[in-house]
Amino acid sequence: MPRGRLITLEGGEGAGKSTQIRALGAALNARGIAVTTTREPGGTPQAETIRGLLLDGEPGTFDTITQALLHYAARREHLRQTILPALEEGTWVLSDRFSDSTMAYQGYGAGLGRDLIDALHSIAIGTFKPDMTVILDLTADQSQARLEGRGEDRNAYEKLDQAFHDRVRAGFLDIARREPDRCVVVDATLPEAAVTAAAFEAIEDRLGLP
């Protein structure tokens, strides 16, 4: 049984990660691939508890290094208990956010910088990286409009201001520029089906499908 692949979906609030993970999971299933979908922070019962700590509060509840540590603590559990066992049994894993979110939000958004996040990454999960990352790109304005349209309560990150979200967006684009073999940027303002098609085509090109 060949090892599965980890594909991560990244991007700002309301970029369409949850929407696209469902569509891409179905498209991969239709090609005969076993898929499991998961999310960060979260993906194990313990990591979901950490998710609650990070997202339920007000912004500023935790110092930003503490936040980054909690994200990586949750990620280590997620990787060891959920992602790696699935990959080993040949299942493909689609994750709604992964390490690039910590780099974009804490590294660029909160200003901790790349080196500190790289160091935490190395301590928590070594050299592990996703096989491929789809970055759904939209402006902070467009993100705001979608959050207003969705009308749900906002989590701690969704309550942060536009300048923070501008830095997060620039961070994701910089990550993609630095790692073009792993990352593909898709215009998140295209119609849903066009976003799915662009992401699926990139997955097929880069990872190959049966």
Ligand SMILES: Nc1ncnc2c1ncn2[C@@H]1O[C@H](COP(=O)(O)OP(=O)(O)O)[C@@H](O)[C@H]1O
């Ligand atoms: N391509 C798109 N065009 C317009 N609206 C979209 C698109 N993709 C998602 N949406 C809408 O934007 C909102 C946020 O989408 P969602 O998938 O929950 O984003 P995320 O998980 O990245 O926060 C939802 O109301 C969803 O229906």
Ligand SMILES: [Mg+2]
């Ligand atoms: Mg979502």
